[in-house]
Amino acid sequence: xxxxxxxxxxxxxxxxxxxxxxxxxxxxxxxxxxxxxxxxxxxxxxxxxxxxxxxxxxxxxxxxxxxxxxxxxxxxxxxxxxxxxxxxxxxxxxxxxxxxxxxxxxxxxxxxxxxxxxxxxxxxxxxxxxxxxxxxxxxxxxxxxxxxxxxxxxxxxxxxxxxxxxxxxxxxxxxxxxxxxxxxxxxxxxxxxxxxxxxxxxxxxxxxxxxxxxxxxxxxxxxxxxxxxxxxxxxxxxxxxxxxxxxxxxxxxxxxxxxxxxxxxxxxxxxxxxxxxxxxxxxxxxxxxxxxxxxxxxxxxxxxxxxxxxxxxxxxxxxxxxxxxxxxxxxxxxxxxxxxxxxxxxxxxxxxxxxxxxxxxxxxxxxxxxxxxxxxx
Numbered sequence: 001x002x003x004x005x006x007x008x009x010x011x012x013x014x015x016x017x018x019x020x021x022x023x024x025x026x027x028x029x030x031x032x033x034x035x036x037x038x039x040x041x042x043x044x045x046x047x048x049x050x051x052x053x054x055x056x057x058x059x060x061x062x063x064x065x066x067x068x069x070x071x072x073x074x075x076x077x078x079x080x081x082x083x084x085x086x087x088x089x090x091x092x093x094x095x096x097x098x099x100x101x102x103x104x105x106x107x108x109x110x111x112x113x114x115x116x117x118x119x120x121x122x123x124x125x126x127x128x129x130x131x132x133x134x135x136x137x138x139x140x141x142x143x144x145x146x147x148x149x150x151x152x153x154x155x156x157x158x159x160x161x162x163x164x165x166x167x168x169x170x171x172x173x174x175x176x177x178x179x180x181x182x183x184x185x186x187x188x189x190x191x192x193x194x195x196x197x198x199x200x201x202x203x204x205x206x207x208x209x210x211x212x213x214x215x216x217x218x219x220x221x222x223x224x225x226x227x228x229x230x231x232x233x234x235x236x237x238x239x240x241x242x243x244x245x246x247x248x249x250x251x252x253x254x255x256x257x258x259x260x261x262x263x264x265x266x267x268x269x270x271x272x273x274x275x276x277x278x279x280x281x282x283x284x285x286x287x288x289x290x291x292x293x294x295x296x297x298x299x300x301x302x303x304x305x306x307x308x309x310x311x312x313x314x315x316x317x318x319x320x321x322x323x324x325x326x327x328x329x330x331x332x333x334x335x336x337x338x339x340x341x342x343x344x345x346x347x348x349x350x351x352x353x354x355x356x357x358x359x360x361x362x363x364x365x366x367x368x369x370x371x372x373x374x375x376x377x
Contacts, residue, residue: 001193001205001325001326001327001328001337001338001341002205002325002326003205003208003209003212003323003324003325003326004323004324004326005208005212005322005323005324006312006315006316006320006321006322006323006324007316007319007320007321007322008212008215008216008281008321008322008323009215011211011212011214011215013207013210013211013214013352014202015201015202015207015348015351016202018351020197020198020201020347021198023347024160025160025161025165025343025347025358026194026198028158028160028161029168029190029191029194030191030194030195033158034158034168034169037155037156037158037169037170037173038168038169038170038173038183038184038187040155040170041155041169041170041173041174041177042173042177042183042184044134044153044155044174045173045174045175045177045178046177048104048132048134048178049177049178049180051102051104051132052102052103052104052132053078053101053102053103054078054079054080054098054101054102054103054104055078055079055080055103055104055105055106055175055178055179056080056081056082056094056098056103056104056105056106056124057079057080057081057082057083057106057108057175058081058082058083058105058106058107058108058117058120058121058124059081059083059084059106059107059108059109059114059117060083060084060085060114060116060117061084061114061163061164061242062110062162062163062164062165062166062167062171062242062246063108063109063110063114063117063136063163063166063171064081064083064084064108064175065164065167065238065239065242066166066167066168066171066172066239066339067079067167067171067172067175067176068081069235069236069237069238069239070167070172070176070181070186070235070236070335071175071176071179071181072235073231073232073233073235073236073330073335074179074181076179076180076181078178078179078180079175079178079179080094080097080098082094082120083107083116083117083119083120083121084116084117085116086115086116086119091120091123091124095124095127102128103128103132104128104132104133104134104178105121105124105125105127105128105132105133105134106133106134106136106174106175106178107121107125107133107134107135107136107137107143108135108136108137108171109121109136109137109141109143110137110138110141110157110162110163110166111137111138111141111142111143112137112138112141112142112143112144112145112146113141113142118143125150125152130150130151130152131153133147133150133152133153134152134153134154134155134174135147135152135153135154135155136154136155136156136157136170136171136174137154137156137157138156138157138159139156139159144156155170155174156170157169157170157171162358162359164239164242164243164246164247165243165343167239167339168186168187168190168336168339173187181332182332183332185331185332185333185336186332186333186335186336186339187336188333188336189332189333189334189335189336189337189340190336190337190339190340191336191340192333192336192337192340193336193337193340193341193344194340194344197340197344204344205325205341206341206344206345206348207348209283209323209325209341209345210345210346210348210349210352211352212281212321212323213255213281213323213345213349214349214352214353216255216281216321217253217254217255217353220279221255221279221280221281221321222255222256222279222280223255223256223257223258223279223280223281224244224255224256224257224258224280224281224283225258225259225260225273225280225281225282225283226240226241226257226258226259226260226283226285227259227260227261227262227265227282227283227284227285228261228262228284228285228286229262229263229284229286229304229305229307229308229311230285230286230287230290230304230330232287232290232291232330233285233286233287233327233330233338234259234261236285236335236338236339237259237261237285238259239339239342240257240259240342241257241258241259242257243342243343243346244257244346245257247346247349247350247355247357247358248346248349248350248353248355248357250355250356251355253353253355254353254355255281262284262307262308262311263304263307263311266311273315273318273320274314274315274318275318278319278320278321280320280321281321281322281323282315282320282321282322282323283322283323283325284308284312284322284323284324284325285325285327285338286308286324286325286326286327287326287327287328287329287330287334288326288327288328288329289328289329289330290329290330291329291330291331312324325338325341
């Protein structure tokens with residue numbers, strides 16, 4: 001992985017005084033408990049996939065974003081996501097398409113009380129036998145208690161791991177394994193990046209990126225545009241939008257995260273990026289190698305790389321602030337590496353801007369209002 005900055009002044013940043021080794025999230029993922037939890041999720045996913053053709057995953061936000069993005073990036077079609085909105089038509093379409101198919105259900109909710117997912121799980125949990133249902137939640141949550149009462153399978157979310165950081169737990173492992181994707185390789189890339197960072201924090205690519213973000217925010221930038229020219233990494237962009245927004249948008253601080261798929265969106269917002277207000281940072285994610293190596297694929301990859309470099313050159317001349325994050329390839333290890341990189345960079349950004357990257361109290365406001373309105377009906 002390599003981070004390159006354009007039109008961003010160098011700023012000395014240090015992580016002295018931050019004891020990363022005692023960050024609970026990192027301690028968990030480097031422990032034997034994390035590997036044991038993944039083995040359990042893998043065994044259950046293997047059992048499900050032997051008996052069932054499809055999986056319906058019910059969840060919202062960090063409970064499904066990571067798994068959904070990875071599954072879509074690798075092109076798997078046997079996992080279907082719902083409960084991430086209150087639009088019944090989405091859920092109804094899934095059930096119609098699977099009407100004559102055998103399927104399992106995976107309900108993911110850390111608290112077990114999230115309104116969107118709990119409503120849809122109530123509708124679907126009895127549509128198949130209890131052996132085909134797994135609940136992934138906190139120990140002793142309402143969802144866990146329901147699983148015990150109904151006889152559903154249960155996988156635990158570690159108490160110290162918040163939803164947007166949970167993709168490398170059973171939350172992501174179970175549906176990704178079911179999809180037929182090698183989650184072990186993703187996890188290995190994730191752990192390797194964490195260990196690499198801990199060995200050399202003050203010269204890390206994470207600090208380079210986080211330092212650039214902090215510097216640009218201090219200069220008045222207010223928006224971060226995540227972008228990629230590659231379909232594989234375009235699928236992962238929503239994960240980073242949520243990760244940055246929920247972790248760093250606090251106390252009147254933070255860059256507002258959004259995403260664009262290039263080259264398509266260059267024909268929509270390209271004009272603004274070139275000549276509009278300069279209140280944003282562009283973060284472009286790309287890779288050295290691509291999945292498809294056929295002759296025609298290589299031709300288009302070459303053209304796509306020219307488009308990437310041409311865009312960076314044009315935006316540099318327009319005085320845009322740009323960060324390019326380059327991965328080795330479009331594979332499991334690279335996906336895990338990027339997930340770890342972004343999570344670590346968010347933690348580092350929190351340290352540099354004096355913002356606690358964990359917790360999301362602001363999200364609870366609309367939930368509390370909604371519960372009051374529903375109870376008043």
